[in-house]
Amino acid sequence: MADARLEAIARECRVQILRMLTHAGSGHPGGSLSVIDLLVALFFGRLRHDPKRPDWPDRDRVVLSKGHAVPALYAVMARAGYFPESQLITLRKLGSPLQGHPDRTALPGVEAATGSLGQGLSVAVGMALGLRTARSPARVYCILGDGEIQEGQVWEAAMAAPKLGRPAHPLDNLTVILDYNKIQLDDFVTKILDLEPVVAKWQAFGWAVLEIDGHDVAQIRKALDQAEATRGVPTLVVAHTVKGKAVSFMENNPEWHGKAPKPEEAIAAVREVLAVSEAAWDDYLATDPATRAIVDELRALETPR
Amino acid sequence: MPAKATRAAFGEALLDLGARDPRIVALDADLSKSTMTAAFARAFPDRAWNLGIAESNMIGVGAGLALTGKVPFVCSFACFVVGRFETIRISVAYTNANVKIVGTHAGVAIGEDGYSQMGLEDVACIRALPNVLVVQPADEAETKQAIAWAAEHQGPVYLRLTRQAVPPVCPPGYRFRPGRWLALRPGRDVTLVASGGPVSNALEAARLLEADGISAEVIDAASIKPLDEETLVASASRTRHVVTVEDHAIAGGLGGAVAETLSEVLPTPLRRLGVVGFGESGDPAGLYARHGLDAAGIAGSVKKFLGR
Numbered sequence: 001m002a003d004a005r006l007e008a009i010a011r012e013c014r015v016q017i018l019r020m021l022t023h024a025g026s027g028h029p030g031g032s033l034s035v036i037d038l039l040v041a042l043f044f045g046r047l048r049h050d051p052k053r054p055d056w057p058d059r060d061r062v063v064l065s066k067g068h069a070v071p072a073l074y075a076v077m078a079r080a081g082y083f084p085e086s087q088l089i090t091l092r093k094l095g096s097p098l099q100g101h102p103d104r105t106a107l108p109g110v111e112a113a114t115g116s117l118g119q120g121l122s123v124a125v126g127m128a129l130g131l132r133t134a135r136s137p138a139r140v141y142c143i144l145g146d147g148e149i150q151e152g153q154v155w156e157a158a159m160a161a162p163k164l165g166r167p168a169h170p171l172d173n174l175t176v177i178l179d180y181n182k183i184q185l186d187d188f189v190t191k192i193l194d195l196e197p198v199v200a201k202w203q204a205f206g207w208a209v210l211e212i213d214g215h216d217v218a219q220i221r222k223a224l225d226q227a228e229a230t231r232g233v234p235t236l237v238v239a240h241t242v243k244g245k246a247v248s249f250m251e252n253n254p255e256w257h258g259k260a261p262k263p264e265e266a267i268a269a270v271r272e273v274l275a276v277s278e279a280a281w282d283d284y285l286a287t288d289p290a291t292r293a294i295v296d297e298l299r300a301l302e303t304p305r
Numbered sequence: 306m307p308a309k310a311t312r313a314a315f316g317e318a319l320l321d322l323g324a325r326d327p328r329i330v331a332l333d334a335d336l337s338k339s340t341m342t343a344a345f346a347r348a349f350p351d352r353a354w355n356l357g358i359a360e361s362n363m364i365g366v367g368a369g370l371a372l373t374g375k376v377p378f379v380c381s382f383a384c385f386v387v388g389r390f391e392t393i394r395i396s397v398a399y400t401n402a403n404v405k406i407v408g409t410h411a412g413v414a415i416g417e418d419g420y421s422q423m424g425l426e427d428v429a430c431i432r433a434l435p436n437v438l439v440v441q442p443a444d445e446a447e448t449k450q451a452i453a454w455a456a457e458h459q460g461p462v463y464l465r466l467t468r469q470a471v472p473p474v475c476p477p478g479y480r481f482r483p484g485r486w487l488a489l490r491p492g493r494d495v496t497l498v499a500s501g502g503p504v505s506n507a508l509e510a511a512r513l514l515e516a517d518g519i520s521a522e523v524i525d526a527a528s529i530k531p532l533d534e535e536t537l538v539a540s541a542s543r544t545r546h547v548v549t550v551e552d553h554a555i556a557g558g559l560g561g562a563v564a565e566t567l568s569e570v571l572p573t574p575l576r577r578l579g580v581v582g583f584g585e586s587g588d589p590a591g592l593y594a595r596h597g598l599d600a601a602g603i604a605g606s607v608k609k610f611l612g613r
Contacts, residue, residue, distance in 0.1 A: 157366075160362055
């Protein structure tokens with residue numbers, strides 16, 4: 001898919017993230033907006049998958065280890081056809097399969113229960129090993145948060161993955177992407193527990209490591225190509241991202257790690273995502289009925305019920 | 306059949322099942338010589354992985370393998386594997402991954418290595434998790450049955466095994482079934498519900514009690530979760546006295562499970578025998594005697610309980 005098309009889908013998904021979080025009244029916008037370009041690049045430019053057959057044995061798998069960014073995953077899954085986009089606003093509501101963190105048993109297409117940080121990479125390594133030994137062509141993608149790699153289990157898995165299965169079944173079918181948005185719940189990562197030198201650490205553990213701008217679709221595509229072409233070892237893509245990307249008041253602000261926008265904030269954020277000026281907003285909405293419906297729905301939330 | 310450690314029976318069963326079921330794989334964390342998967346690893350080198358001393362990762366890798374259709378047996382000492390509770394909780398239980406967690410070296414019976422190597426709270430922890438069943442076989446035959454069942458069962462299972470050799474207690478032709486207990490000996494005055502290593506001690510205690518005119522029914526409770534409510538209630542309604550016997554912390558294990566069920570279904574005077582406090586180093590027989598889990602200790606507790 002052309003890069004411009006992927007960028008358009010990413011904008012749509014950002015709008016859906018803001019929409020569902022506002023309806024939910026809680027959740028994690030910052031990390032969802034930082035990871036969405038990576039997920040869009042995977043789901044619409046890379047994965048061999050079939051939303052109608054989520055249990056297809058040879059499908060590529062995405063394990064969103066930073067499970068709190070699940071609104072981003074739900075947005076791409078709905079866009080890809082795993083479930084209707086109308087269901088997105090059931091996020092975090094009683095009885096919804098769209099749990100606050102991914103639940104594999106609740107929603108077909110979710111590959112692993114994550115959100116208890118540090119566990120997803122081990123599961124992805126197991127999947128990669130299982131697929132390799134079964135001679136499946138499927139690839140496994142695992143997305144880690146930057147704060148998440150403070151968890152010890154990540155390093156157990158990081159130590160194992162380049163060695164496991166060798167020599168017959170090396171895990172070069174595994175690509176790990178680090179959503180390096182520089183902020184964790186309490187504060188900036190450097191103020192809590194600095195991760196640097198990240199690249200040197202993973203290289204020392206035996207990984208092929210690439211470093212990219214995680215919002216540049218062309219760079220993401222190139223890195224995923226390179227990872228796929230790499231033989232013998234798994235690849236880590238260090239994706240430098242901006243927490244809250246595309247919403248000025250959320251960008252690089254630790255406040256927006258785990259706080260849902262209010263309806264008027266969400267509408268302002270949607271406008272920024274779509275790069276429409278305040279003056280042109282009403283005219284724009286007249287030309288975009290889909291966004292108009294989402295905005296009307298958000299406005300209705302403002303009215304006391 | 307001679308006495309055999311249930312971990313050794315597991316190793317043999319895994320080797321045997323592995324030849325028939327290519328889905329079966331084994332994972333270890335540098336204890337494969339102790340968990341007895343080493344023979345499987347030699348026979349099927351491309352289906353066994355030693356993850357090093359990293360149990361959390363081993364459990365997660367097991368979950369990932371299960372999600373691609375393998376049937377992984379994830380093995381370590383009970384305390385080390387269940388100690389990574391949060392990984393079991395999310396990556397195995399919540400995921401409903403078809404992982405068989407094998408915890409060997411159950412209880413104070415491991416002896417000289419002392420408390421840090423003893424699985425003592427594992428049943429209490431795992432029993433609290435939805436989706437995960439808990440099985441503790443009492444002898445070689447029952448272990449082989451339980452392992453074969455676990456390999457076929459779709460869903461996570463925790464298997465708790467002994468380091469020490471245990472004598473055969475199950476009759477020939479016995480078939481393990483989840484949620485079904487086995488009455489090893491009938492009795493009228495008291496029901497001894499035992500599991501794992503001390504089952505043979507409970508049987509011996511029943512013989513000692515018989516000499517004192519007390520008729521003790523002995524039940525082998527291999528299926529701790531689900532437990533066999535029908536057998537428990539039927540026996541308790543006849544004997545009106547229940548004593549649980551396990552090499553596990555007094556809180557939350559088999560005794561806890563039996564207490565929960567009886568207090569709701571058929572309130573019955575109950576005495577729980579198990580390990581109070583931490584274990585310690587010592588010879589296994591001496592430790593069983595100290596914790597009242599040898600035949601004399603069990604018989605003495607029963608007599609006191611019955612006021613005889």
